[in-house]
Amino acid sequence: MSTPAPARRIIPIARAGTDDGAHSPRQSLRLAFQVGFFALFVLAPVFDLFRYDLNADHAWLLGMEWRLGLDPFLAGQASALEAAGSIMLHLFVPLLTVAAVVLWVAWKWGRMYCGWLCPHFSVVESINKLMARASGKPSVWEKHRLPAWKPDGSRAKVDARWWGLVVPAAVAFAFLWAVVLLTYLLPPAEVYGNLIAGELTRNQFIFITAATVVLSLEFLFARHLFCRFVCAVGLFQSLAWMGNRDAMVVGFARARATDCSSCLPERQSACDAVCPMRLRPRNIKRHMFTCTQCRQCIDACGETQRDNPEGPLLSWVTGEAARQNEAGFRAFKER
Structure with a gap:
């Protein structure tokens, strides 16, 4: 009578239902931060939290006019040294303070801004997931498909019909970005009013069209490459x-x-x-x-x-x- 061979020790894959850990408490928290910051990115110009108004030739910060304090110099009531001090106080000090905070956080914890707040990285992840559903690869430049299994033990589903959502999503994100970026330079009420009425000025139309085309190409072909090799904030x-x-x-x-x-x-x-x-x-x-x-x-x-x-x-x-x-x-x- 033969003796049965001892069973191999196998570490089983966890039960299904978490979808790659996307619904873990930490990932849920990260998603909340991303959604909140994306909303802030879109709404900041609307509520004058931060933007530069080309028409008025001054910035807005937290609902208040933010000027460099050069009016006395232009009126001949202040010296060049006083004007330089005003520029330093109203422009460089705030910018350097924000930069110092971001770099200090990065020094301790890495690119937390990118992974937890950056609205561009939110788009990167969204398009990655849609493209993976359409082709099995998160990028058109990926040589090999992703594994056929998810971390939760379920099969990864690939369906070419998802391409019907990948391209429109990239273009929609690009259009949204183009409009929002324009509201950082012109009064949001003017931009959105002209857009809804279909009465964009020539320059507004050119800006939105060009930005949409460029960003669509970037979102489709170079999103994570931009984050890795181009973005100065990330670098x-x-x-x-x-x-x-x-x-x-x-x-x-x-x-x-x-x-x-x-x-x-x-x-x-x-x-x-x-x-x-x-x-x-x-x-x-x-x-x-x-x-x-x-x-x-x-x-x-x-x-x-x-x-x-x-x-x-x-x-x-x-x-x-x-x-x-x-x-x-x-x-x-x-x-």
């Missing part, structure tokens, strides 16, 4: 983050790397698949230069390892743990 955040060895990074339990083989069927990685910037989250920090700290890779790992008693392999780490994460990468490579 300076990345530089600040890279300069702090204790900054928050995605840590990887490299000693348990074999658990990744059971992450998804067909030996594919859930964390790589969900990254909207098309990065490899288990990599060293300098290869994660454009990470937006969106946490989707961590949530996807947590979903696939939900039934693993040792827990997920990815987590946010800071301080000494962040340093050890990088040291662990070098030690892992040397073995």
Whole structure:
């Protein structure tokens, strides 16, 4: 009588129902921040929270006129030195203060503005998801399809009919952006009034048309490439983050790397698949230069390892743990 072979230990994929971790508490919070900031981006000019009025030749801030204080100089009642001081006080000090806050946040936690607030990154993620539904790839430049499995264990559905929504969505986002950007330069009541009445001026029509075409192409073909290689706001955040060895990074339990083989069927990685910037989250920090700290890779790992008693392999780490994460990468490579 033969003895049955011992059963292999298999770490089961978690039960279905969370849709790639998109509905985890942290992702729900991030979505709330993104929606709120996108609404602020659209409505700020309407309520004069922030915009520059080309007609009136001055800015608006929090419902009040924001001028550089050059009227006394132009009237011959102030010196050039006083005018320079006024420009410094009313223009450079506020701008440098905002820049300092953004860079300080990036120095400690990375590109949090990009991943949690930026309205452009919201569009990037939205188009990525629609394009993945249409083609199985989040970008037209992606060489390979995403895994056929989601982190929750369900099959990823691909249907070419979704292209009927991808292109209109990109154009709609581009048109909205074009109109909103124009309201940052001209009175919103004038822009929206002319748009609704179909009486845009020649210059308004040219601006909205040109911006819609350019942004449509960017949203369709170069959205995450723009975030990675072009956006100056993102670049300076990345530089600040890279300069702090204790900054928050995605840590990887490299000693348990074999658990990744059971992450998804067909030996594919859930964390790589969900990254909207098309990065490899288990990599060293300098290869994660454009990470937006969106946490989707961590949530996807947590979903696939939900039934693993040792827990997920990815987590946010800071301080000494962040340093050890990088040291662990070098030690892992040397073995």
